[in-house]
Each structure stands twice: as C-alpha cells, then as structure tokens.
Amino acid sequence: MNRKEARERVSELRELLDQANKAYYQDAQPFISDKEFDETLKELIKLEQEFDLHDPNSPTRRVGGTVSSVFETVQHPVPLLSLDNTYNEEELNDFDGRVKKILGHENYEYMAELKFDGASIRLRYENGKLVLGATRGDGEKGDDITNNIKTIRDIPLHLNGDYPEVVEIRGEAYMEREAFARMNQHREEEGLTVFANPRNSTAGSLKMQDPKAVAQRPIRFFAFDLLLDDEDNSLTQFRKAELLAEFGLPVCEYHRVCSSIDEVHELIKKWEKLRHELPYETDGVVIKINQSHLREELGTTSKFPRWAIAYKFEAEQATTVINDITLQVGRLGTITPVAELEPVELAGTTVKRASLHNEDEIQRKDIRIGDTVVVEKAGEIIPQVINVVNPDREHRNEAFSFPENCPACDSALIKYEDEVAWRCVNPTCPPQVRIRIEHFASRDAMDIEGLGESVVDQLVSEGLIQTYADLYDLEKEQIIGLERMADKSAQNLIDAIQKSKQQPFERVIYALGIRFVGKTVAKDLAKAFGTMEKLQSLSEEELIAVDSIGPRIAESVVSFFNNEKNKAIVKRLGEHGLQFEKEEEEQASNIFEGKKFVLTGSLPTYTRKEAADLIEKHGGKTSSSVSGNTDYVLAGESAGSKLDKAQELGVPILDEAKFREMIGE
Known part of the structure; x- marks a missing residue:
C-alpha cells in the first residue's frame, strides 16, 4: 500500500469509526460488534503510525463518546x-x-x-x-x-x-x-x-x-x-x-x-x-x-x-438458516414476527426460534425465509437475528410481506401513529382472551377470589367463557367438573363473581383493560365523567381536557369504545349489574384542596390505600414521586429514597400523628 492508498483507507476508517461511535454512545443503536470496532480501530492505528497520518480529531485520539447539547x-x-x-x-x-x-x-x-x-x-x-x-x-x-x-x-x-x-x-x-x-417485552406489546x-x-x-x-x-x-x-x-x-x-x-x-x-x-x-x-x-x-x-x-x-x-470475551454467535417466519399474537394484540430456525447450539442451549420484533426490523435487515443468518443472544437471554450472511446471493426468496389480517382470528390489523407494531384489536381474539380475563379478575380490578390463571385457562379451554362478560353467566353446575373444583369451591367462585358486581366504577374502568389506562387514570376518568354512558361518548378533545389524560390515553379510550365488540361486552356488563356510575362521596373537608401528597414507608395504623383515600376525602391528591410540585410527604417507618428527595427539596414531611392532627382525628 502506498501513501495515497493509505490516506484514502485512513479517511474511510475514520468515517466508519465516527459513525460507530455516534451510534454506540449517542443513539444507543450500534451497527457493528465490539470486536469489529476494535479490529477497525487497530487497523487505523497501524496505518496512522506507519504512514505518519496523525490527526488530533482522529477516533484513535478520542475516548469515543461526545457530550450532548441537551444536558449541561x-x-x-x-x-x-x-x-x-x-x-x-x-x-x-x-x-x-x-x-x-x-x-x-x-x-x-x-x-x-x-x-x-x-x-x-x-x-x-x-x-x-x-x-x-x-x-x-x-x-x-x-x-x-x-x-x-x-x-x-x-x-x-x-x-x-x-x-x-x-x-x-x-x-x-x-x-x-x-x-x-x-x-x-413490555415495549414490544406497546408497539x-x-x-x-x-x-x-x-x-x-x-x-x-x-x-x-x-x-x-x-x-x-x-x-x-x-x-x-x-x-x-x-x-x-x-x-x-x-x-x-x-x-x-x-x-x-x-x-x-x-x-x-x-x-x-x-x-x-x-x-x-x-x-x-x-x-x-x-x-x-x-x-x-x-x-x-x-x-x-x-x-x-x-x-x-x-x-x-x-x-x-468472544460474543457468542452462531450461523443457521431461517426455515420460516411465523407470527405471534401478544396479550395486548401486538403481532410479533418470529424466525423459525434450523436448531443451533448457542450459549449452552439449543436455539430454534428468534424474535424479529416488528415489520420495520425485518425490512431494515432484509430478512427472508431461506436466508442464512447470524444469531446472538441479546443479554444472553433473547435470541435475535443480527444480520443476513449473504444478502446479495442469487435466487433469494421474495421479501417477507406482513399480512393484513390477524393470524389467530382473521380480524383486520391496525398500526397506531408513532408505533412500529401491527395490532389485532379484536377482544375475542383467542390468544388475548385469557390474559384479558385474568386482568379483569385481578386484585386491583374486580378482585374475584379463586379466579386464577389455571381456572381461567380451564374455563376458556372448555368453551365456558370467551370474554370477561361471560363470567356473570356461569352457574355452579357448569364448573363443578373442572379440575380441583369441588362443590364448595365451585360455590365460592360463583359467590366471588357475584360479589364483584359491587366494585366501584373506577375499578370497572380499570378492569376493562383499556390500553394505557391504569388504576390512577381509571380513577381520574370516573371522577371527571361520572358514568359509563358519558365515558363511551367522549371525543379525544374532551378527554385531553382532564389534567392526567394525554393524547395517547385519549386516543386509546376513544378507540376502545368505538370497537363494536367492546361495546357489546360493556353493554352485557351493565346488564349484569356492574357499577356504571361513580358513587357520590361526601367530602370531609377541603383542607387539602389543590395539595399534592407522596406516601412513603409503613404507617403505624393506616395502610397506604387508607391514607390515600383520606387525603382525597379532604380534597388532596396523591402522586408516586417527589418533585418541586409536591406539597407534603407522609412518611412512615423504613421510608426510602422519596424521603431523602423530600429533604433535599425542602418538602414538608409529616408523620402519621401530624397527619391525623391536620384532618381532625
């Protein structure tokens, strides 16, 4: 290699390493392995020394990262x-x-x-x-x-x-x-x-x-x-x-x-x-x-x-062939493409499948059925396809085409704005049914004791229920024959289902399993709109008017209630007598009006929920984290980092005795 060729190669290597540094340190999206980076860097060092092509701005003179313009x-x-x-x-x-x-x-x-x-x-x-x-x-x-x-x-x-x-x-x-x-997994489900x-x-x-x-x-x-x-x-x-x-x-x-x-x-x-x-x-x-x-x-x-x-350590990778690309339906309807691999040993286990994450990932890496690919365990847990070995070979299969309909129920798939995942929004889609019912029956939702994962699985497998509304049609005689379900346990389950009808309106909203609607948002929706009838008729603009509701939540709520199958299920829940209106609660006082509390540690006599309820009854609100907008921290025994943060910010700290005094108990 002469000096001119060396200069051209050095320029090429510097550009590659600068791009790799940016991808690694700033974008957190590396496109070459650590070993490839190190080998490229060594080649550059050797050429710079051999041909005296030093530059103070060369990647060989820098640690790698840059500082951000966003932070100080x-x-x-x-x-x-x-x-x-x-x-x-x-x-x-x-x-x-x-x-x-x-x-x-x-x-x-x-x-x-x-x-x-x-x-x-x-x-x-x-x-x-x-x-x-x-x-x-x-x-x-x-x-x-x-x-x-x-x-x-x-x-x-x-x-x-x-x-x-x-x-x-x-x-x-x-x-x-x-x-x-x-x-x-959570990010994939959220699209x-x-x-x-x-x-x-x-x-x-x-x-x-x-x-x-x-x-x-x-x-x-x-x-x-x-x-x-x-x-x-x-x-x-x-x-x-x-x-x-x-x-x-x-x-x-x-x-x-x-x-x-x-x-x-x-x-x-x-x-x-x-x-x-x-x-x-x-x-x-x-x-x-x-x-x-x-x-x-x-x-x-x-x-x-x-x-x-x-x-x-050498990165543990293996080469194998993609025999097929199948589609999985997640608990929130997320459609995840999966590479079905020729079995290969990797990091001590036999790998047969690897997630391809989403349609964009398949297109970016140009992954096709029949390709020979490099697979690696991301974090030593999740097998993933790194790249195609020879993407320029002749006679490759056609590019993979994502279907328009759900592989499990044939409903039309949708893709929300700003998301990469396709979704099935059919509430009766078989892979989604079990997890939706489990959520509906969970402790923070309808709290149906005895309706755990195994019982739900049996009820669905036997065709006794298809949606959570079907729970309220069950009779004891139908479930006595299930595994570990004797006369008494069957009656207890029926009683627990009937008892759940008394759960307050905000719990019913949370139990519906609307995307992005957690317990706090459900409570805010119940307080702001009062009835299920009103909630079903809202526009996104009306929802966003509530402080805690952002565009994504508003879009999700409107989308849920615009779905005809969801409407039918909600209607049946109302016919079964679930609470579709918020009970009027007499406010004890307004001494905490406009005040925001954070709870931390174990209080002597109150549970967290009891303390939070008291704060709301006196006009206040609770938050999960301490900030400059926090008015009080109610701290008990073994208070953690929230107490430290409150002390650092100068937020007033109350113990239970002082709190009782403030509310007049």
Whole structure:
C-alpha cells in the first residue's frame, strides 16, 4: 500500500469509526460488534503510525463518546479514559511485558474484576452528599445527569461510614438480563422499538429528559473505582473496593488480586464459564495494577491508561438458516414476527426460534425465509437475528410481506401513529382472551377470589367463557367438573363473581383493560365523567381536557369504545349489574384542596390505600414521586429514597400523628 492508498483507507476508517461511535454512545443503536470496532480501530492505528497520518480529531485520539447539547456539560477533574482491549492470551502477555519493562521490576500485583456491559458514569460526593452524576462523554467532559442518577436506587444519596470531604467515584450503570427482557417485552406489546441489548437500553435511559421516566427503567449500578484528593501511596485497588462498600456503594463480588499474569489467565477461564450463570451481562475482565502509586509511573497514552487493560470475551454467535417466519399474537394484540430456525447450539442451549420484533426490523435487515443468518443472544437471554450472511446471493426468496389480517382470528390489523407494531384489536381474539380475563379478575380490578390463571385457562379451554362478560353467566353446575373444583369451591367462585358486581366504577374502568389506562387514570376518568354512558361518548378533545389524560390515553379510550365488540361486552356488563356510575362521596373537608401528597414507608395504623383515600376525602391528591410540585410527604417507618428527595427539596414531611392532627382525628 502506498501513501495515497493509505490516506484514502485512513479517511474511510475514520468515517466508519465516527459513525460507530455516534451510534454506540449517542443513539444507543450500534451497527457493528465490539470486536469489529476494535479490529477497525487497530487497523487505523497501524496505518496512522506507519504512514505518519496523525490527526488530533482522529477516533484513535478520542475516548469515543461526545457530550450532548441537551444536558449541561461538566469538566472531569480526572479524565475518564477508555481501556485498551484484547481478545487473546498472547496480547495479554504482551501487556504484562510492557508493564514489567516500564517499571523495571516484577514487584506488583494485578487486580482482576468483571467488566460490565453497561454505561460508565462518574459520581461526586461532597461532605457525604451526592452532588453530581455525569456520563463519561468524550472522556474530558460529560453530561450532567444528576437528576437521572438520583433515580437509581443502588446509588446512595448519602455515604455511610468515615468518608473524606470529597469523594469521586467511577462505576457502571447496567440492567439485569431478566429485567431487560421484561422491559423489552413490555415495549414490544406497546408497539415501541425494542432495545438491542441491556447496554444500549441503559445508555439510552440515562439520557432521557424526564427523571420520572428514567425511574421506571430497571437500572442498577456497580462502583469499581475511587478517587480521593489525598491518596495514600499504600492504597491498593483492592482496598478501594473495600472502601466503596464501607461507604454504602454496591461493589461486584467478583474481584480478585492476582500475583502474576498466569493467575489472571486462570481467573479469566473460570469467569468465562461463570458469566452465563450471572443475572447481569459481562463482556470481559478488567485487569489493573493493584498498587495505585504505580499508575503514575506507568502513565497513559492519549487514549488508554498503561496500567490497565480489558480482556474481552468472544460474543457468542452462531450461523443457521431461517426455515420460516411465523407470527405471534401478544396479550395486548401486538403481532410479533418470529424466525423459525434450523436448531443451533448457542450459549449452552439449543436455539430454534428468534424474535424479529416488528415489520420495520425485518425490512431494515432484509430478512427472508431461506436466508442464512447470524444469531446472538441479546443479554444472553433473547435470541435475535443480527444480520443476513449473504444478502446479495442469487435466487433469494421474495421479501417477507406482513399480512393484513390477524393470524389467530382473521380480524383486520391496525398500526397506531408513532408505533412500529401491527395490532389485532379484536377482544375475542383467542390468544388475548385469557390474559384479558385474568386482568379483569385481578386484585386491583374486580378482585374475584379463586379466579386464577389455571381456572381461567380451564374455563376458556372448555368453551365456558370467551370474554370477561361471560363470567356473570356461569352457574355452579357448569364448573363443578373442572379440575380441583369441588362443590364448595365451585360455590365460592360463583359467590366471588357475584360479589364483584359491587366494585366501584373506577375499578370497572380499570378492569376493562383499556390500553394505557391504569388504576390512577381509571380513577381520574370516573371522577371527571361520572358514568359509563358519558365515558363511551367522549371525543379525544374532551378527554385531553382532564389534567392526567394525554393524547395517547385519549386516543386509546376513544378507540376502545368505538370497537363494536367492546361495546357489546360493556353493554352485557351493565346488564349484569356492574357499577356504571361513580358513587357520590361526601367530602370531609377541603383542607387539602389543590395539595399534592407522596406516601412513603409503613404507617403505624393506616395502610397506604387508607391514607390515600383520606387525603382525597379532604380534597388532596396523591402522586408516586417527589418533585418541586409536591406539597407534603407522609412518611412512615423504613421510608426510602422519596424521603431523602423530600429533604433535599425542602418538602414538608409529616408523620402519621401530624397527619391525623391536620384532618381532625
């Protein structure tokens, strides 16, 4: 390769890496694997050095991320450098050789710890109080995301123990695999784009503008480094881990001191097998010099510290063939395409199916029946198709065409605005029936005791019910023959169904299973409109006039009641005598008129619901989170982060005795 060819290749590699950095750090939508990125970066480094094509703006000179224009930018007092990566033992031995050469002796140890696949963040505590949480950004500067950081329950707002005046902490925000899988399932059901893996979802969540929305994401945290203003030369990385735990920060148990690089190799082999058993995703092992005072002597390059390196595990992927693409109907009618695969071994299990998520995903990756594809477990849990191996080959099958009708009931599918999923909105669609009935009978809805999942399954399987309205037509003689249903238990179930007719109007609204209508929204709808007849006749504009109702909820409510089958079911519920009007409640007083309460902890005599009911009877409202708009926090025993937040914001805090005094009890 001559210099001209090298310059062209360098330009091409820099553009690719800049795009990859943006996709990874800012968009949380990577399009190449970590290994591909690292190999591309190494090629660029080699060409820049060989042909003297250095540039201060090259990806080889930068950590990777950029700061956002949305958040306030903060300068890191000590740069948050990324780590050099290796995928093989030989390169790890080379790293050890460089350490030995620079130090001129072998009087050092290594601290090995699991490398978490999440998002790096920086915390700052002053006088024990959390004052800053920031992203790594470009290594020199990051985004101030303190309000979002404070929603992560693993991160204490106040340190424990004997802490210094100023403490700087480095750590990794992450999501556990099962929590990530549940979140993705929920997003898929809601018609939203799913995240590729826990790392991307964590990074994307931390950059959200609404801390309340961040609080809903299952983000966890591990601390892995500690920076003090006056560090003792005898301080080791292992001792730092102990101090972090003493200060009340979560520290991963998998960290070990190794006296040689051979011990590190043995530990890597052990942890590579262990990683599949862990609840969170780890993509390697970080190896650091244990003695902190040797770091300064070893120094850093413009991008990496010379005293640490990351050994990356190989991503577990496999190649197989798509035999068919089938469609699944979810509990909210979401249609999910699924790749039926030629069975293949992956991460210790046989994979036969992989979610294709939605129509847009199939089109973006141009996935077709008969294709040879690469599959990977996202978060080691969910098999997904990464890409087609040879999309340019001849004689490929036709592009997959999404059907216009539901594969289960043949009803016409719809796609809501701003969503990627197709849906079946037929309430009698077989795959949806069971979960709709279970929701209807649940404790927070109609609270029908004895009507659990197994009983619902039997009732539907035997053809005794098709909708939740059919429950009120059941007779004892019909259900005595069901499994584990004797005379007494059958009568108890019939009695519980009849008793549910007395549930208040807001519970009936919630039980209907209208998309986006939870318990609080159902209560607001009942209070604002009073009757089922009125609720069924509303326009979106009339609904949005209620404070807690946004466009998505309004559209969903109108859509539900415009469906003829839903109308018929609701009509039957009314004929069976369910409460279709809100009972007039005599307000005890208006002392809390316009006031917003947040409840936290266990009160001595009231349950949360009883306290909330009392607040409403005296004109107030309750909220689930503390903010500048909160007027009071009613706190009991074992109050958590909500109490800390209230104290920080100066929100008045009441105990039960003071609350009783205010309402005159």
